[in-house]
Amino acid sequence: MRLTRYFLPVLKENPADAQIVSHRYMLRAGMIKQQAAGIYSWLPLGYKVLKRIEQIVHEEQVRAGHIPLLMPTLQPADLWRESGRYDDYGLEMLRIKDRQGRDMLYGPTNEEMITDIFRAHVGSYKDLPLTLYHIQWKFRDEMRPRFGVMRGREFLMKDGYNFDLTKEDALHAYNRHLVSYLRTYERMGLQAIPMRADSGPIGGDDTHEFLVLAETGESEVFYDATVTDIKLGAREIDYDDKAQCAAVMEEFTSLYARTDETHDADLFEAVPEERRKSARGIEVGQIFYFGTKYSEAMGATVVTPDGGRVPVHMGSHGIGVSRLLGAIIEASHDDKGIIWPEGVTPFHCGIVNLKQGDEGTDAACEEIYKALQKAGLDPLYDDRDERAGAKFATMDLIGLPWRITVGPRGLKNGVVELTSRRTGESEEMTAEAAVERVTQVYAGI
Ligand code: ATP
Ligand code: MG
Numbered sequence: 454m455r456l457t458r459y460f461l462p463v464l465k466e467n468p469a470d471a472q473i474v475s476h477r478y479m480l481r482a483g484m485i486k487q488q489a490a491g492i493y494s495w496l497p498l499g500y501k502v503l504k505r506i507e508q509i510v511h512e513e514q515v516r517a518g519h520i521p522l523l524m525p526t527l528q529p530a531d532l533w534r535e536s537g538r539y540d541d542y543g544l545e546m547l548r549i550k551d552r553q554g555r556d557m558l559y560g561p562t563n564e565e566m567i568t569d570i571f572r573a574h575v576g577s578y579k580d581l582p583l584t585l586y587h588i589q590w591k592f593r594d595e596m597r598p599r600f601g602v603m604r605g606r607e608f609l610m611k612d613g614y615n616f617d618l619t620k621e622d623a624l625h626a627y628n629r630h631l632v633s634y635l636r637t638y639e640r641m642g643l644q645a646i647p648m649r650a651d652s653g654p655i656g657g658d659d660t661h662e663f664l665v666l667a668e669t670g671e672s673e674v675f676y677d678a679t680v681t682d683i684k685l686g687a688r689e690i691d692y693d694d695k696a697q698c699a700a701v702m703e704e705f706t707s708l709y710a711r712t713d714e715t716h717d718a719d720l721f722e723a724v725p726e727e728r729r730k731s732a733r734g735i736e737v738g739q740i741f742y743f744g745t746k747y748s749e750a751m752g753a754t755v756v757t758p759d760g761g762r763v764p765v766h767m768g769s770h771g772i773g774v775s776r777l778l779g780a781i782i783e784a785s786h787d788d789k790g791i792i793w794p795e796g797v798t799p800f801h802c803g804i805v806n807l808k809q810g811d812e813g814t815d816a817a818c819e820e821i822y823k824a825l826q827k828a829g830l831d832p833l834y835d836d837r838d839e840r841a842g843a844k845f846a847t848m849d850l851i852g853l854p855w856r857i858t859v860g861p862r863g864l865k866n867g868v869v870e871l872t873s874r875r876t877g878e879s880e881e882m883t884a885e886a887a888v889e890r891v892t893q894v895y896a897g898i
Pocket of ligand 1: 602773
């Protein structure tokens, strides 16, 4: 993309109403525009990152054997009357009447609807295990929408639902989700720690939240510092291997890590003092096992091998897709702007032309631009007739991990400059070498 043809409404001033850094940078970098409290338009740069995040979530869900579908945002109230949640859910639920006077709602989550789909089409243990998920907009009329996309009213969520014959199978689904989530967050350059949590209005026995440590997080968390050393990394996972998934689950959850809702001061005391940490965290996902709560209430049963009929064991599992943009920025920025991890960056590499209109620099930039595209990358070429300082400031603000700077002085010596946004370090090399280096970086991602 050439910047002169793009739509990047960057703000010079710090927006007064944005209290935290991710919200400020998302507004300043022209990623979002607020349309009402907690409701945003996703401008092209923000939309691009949102799509990258969504793509990673999809890939990791499919890798775990989960099947995508799409349910609507609007739901009939009657489904929720069956589970009893229509009255229980409270003011967070946006209730709507259609022209026939029928009660509808904008879905805050989809347990009832997925259970309805299941009971209509699945009747035998032979069709299990089954995990269906979608990535769809949700609406929760939050009391205090704030911090930009972190606590919106309309937000994008991946929500998945497992259906299993036995509790044991459902717990495997739970572990499988935990592992797939760890991989998802790591690919985004994030460390999200699974912590034992409270089940809230979804209800259930077993639940973990995934928290990204950040000062601006809304949750208070307590943990053993050694949990931050555990990484999934590149290890091979066989998602059908119950023992392997259970072992990863055990590895990541046996050390003390809890949110304030389930914090147990006595247990925490048992952690060696120098490893006892309390901090703030951003919840970027949550997994639940809730047994037959919905299947019993809504008649989602299957025939068993011996000819009986039982309600299925279920769980639901959510990732805050739009919240993740804020969480990633909170975890990765400096005073000049965002620093995107390579896995989610809106453009792979920026190209800065220090002397727009100069035949030599223009031609070199064009060549680099085309070479990066040919390598399958998506570069952003700042071809504006602007001062170098302004171009650098924009690149730093929007946070592309790599920048190739092309100026007449370097070209005279046959070199351009390759700069890492994260370290700030620059290296001179030929244009071909810079393209090669950037291509190599992304080859491993
Ligand atoms: P919270 O405690 O932050 O209100 P929750 O526990 O009610 O969230 P879940 O039902 O677990 O949320 O939803 C799954 C994920 O969706 C959460 O882990 C979070 O990342 C995201 N999410 C929930 N509420 C919002 C919101 N208002 N804005 C943006 N993302 C949200
Ligand atoms: Mg939650």
